[in-house]
Amino acid sequence: SQELEQSPQSLIVQEGKNLTINCTSSKTLYGLYWYKQKYGEGLIFLMMLQKGGEEKSHEKITAKLDEKKQQSSLHITASQPSHAGIYLCGADVNQGGKLIFGQGTELSVKP
Amino acid sequence: DSGVTQTPKHLITATGQRVTLRCSPRSGDLSVYWYQQSLDQGLQFLIQYYNGEERAKGNILERFSAQQFPDLHSELNLSSLELGDSALYFCASSTHGEGTEAFFGQGTRLTVV
Numbered sequence: 001s002q003e004l005e006q007s008p009q010s011l012i013v014q015e016g017k018n019l020t021i022n023c024t025s026s027k028t029l030y031g032l033y034w035y036k037q038k039y040g041e042g043l044i045f046l047m048m049l050q051k052g053g054e055e056k057s058h059e060k061i062t063a064k065l066d067e068k069k070q071q072s073s074l075h076i077t078a079s080q081p082s083h084a085g086i087y088l089c090g091a092d093v094n095q096g097g098k099l100i101f102g103q104g105t106e107l108s109v110k111p
Numbered sequence: 112d113s114g115v116t117q118t119p120k121h122l123i124t125a126t127g128q129r130v131t132l133r134c135s136p137r138s139g140d141l142s143v144y145w146y147q148q149s150l151d152q153g154l155q156f157l158i159q160y161y162n163g164e165e166r167a168k169g170n171i172l173e174r175f176s177a178q179q180f181p182d183l184h185s186e187l188n189l190s191s192l193e194l195g196d197s198a199l200y201f202c203a204s205s206t207h208g209e210g211t212e213a214f215f216g217q218g219t220r221l222t223v224v
Contacts, residue, residue, distance in 0.1 A: 031210060042113065042201065043215040050210065088154065090213075097142055097208035098167045101154040 003027055004091050006102035014110050018077050021105045023089035025070040031092035032072045033099060034063050036085045043088065046074075076107075084109045114138065115216035117202050123222045129190040132219045136183055136204030142166070143185040144205075144213060145177055149198040160185055161208055192223045 005024045013019050023032065031050050035043040047056045052067025060077045076083055086106050090099035114137035124130055136143050145157040156169035160179035171177075174192075179185040189196060199220050205213040 033213065035215070040199070040218075040220070042217040043203075045113070045212055045214055048212050090154075092209060094167070095209050096159070096167050097205060097211070097213070098144060098156045098159050098169065099213065100156065103153050 002103065003093070003100050004089060004102040006087075006089055006105050008105060009103065010106040010108075012108045012110065013079050015080060016078055018075065019079055019107070020076075021074045021087050021089075021107075023072045023074070023091075023102055025091050025093065027070070027091070027093040029065070029067065029070050029072075029091055029093065030095045032063075032065050033090040033092075034072070034074050035088045035090060037088060037104070038085050046087075079107075079109045081109045081111055083107060113214040113216065115202060115204050115214050117200075117216035117219050119219060120217065121220050121222075123224060124192060126192055126194060126223055128192050128223075129188065130192065130221065132187040132189070132200050132202075132221075134185045134187070134202030134204075134216060136185070136202075137214055140204035140206055140214075141183065142205045142208040142211075142213075143179055143183070144203040145171075145185070145187050146201040146203065146215075147198045148201060148218070154201075157187070159208070166208065189221070194223050197221055197223045 034046040049065035116135040157171040159167040203213040203215045205211040
């Protein structure tokens with residue numbers, strides 16, 4: 001089984017709708033990172049969360065960290081076609097900086 | 112633009128050959144990471160260097176090796192290539208390592224034929 005589980009694996013939403021992507025770790029989290037990737041391209045850093053209960057926002061994207069549940073959620077408000085892509089959560093579970101990644105969530109936004 | 116530069120962007124080579132992938136980290140970043148992304152395995156950590164020293168090793172094959180030079184750029188060497196080595200190889204860099212954001216390059220797409 002995956003050390004870092006993302007759900008859902010894929011998501012199709014209508015433009016303007018809200019959505020949430022979840023990331024659950026089977027190991028203690030020392031840092032949780034969210035990235036966005038266009039197919040075949042590099043990863044774009046979105047946010048880093050380190051403390052339990054921490055919440056960060058950038059434009060219409062909000063990420064939260066529940067340290068006790070070893071979970072993070074990424075919420076997009078009023079989705080736009082520009083939000084389409086693959087969202088990856090990465091976790092530092094060794095306190096060394098190297099990250100393990102979930103399998104990704106492929107998001108499609110229909111105009 | 113993340114500030115991490117990887118060359119080449121694309122590489123096509125034959126089985127059994129050896130290739131070198133290059134990474135220039137963001138200015139000031141001491142830590143460099145190499146990852147492999149394939150359809151079946153997802154994004155997998157290979158190896159980390161910090162200020163020229165190997166810091167952590169992941170699922171890196173013995174046919175693969177890496178190093179970080181005094182100017183902090185890094186190279187990933189892949190030898191005796193097999194069809195299954197075809198993947199996207201990413202380099203990432205961060206300021207210190209733990210607790211700092213890691214920024215990724217655009218990747219090198221390796222195709223082994």
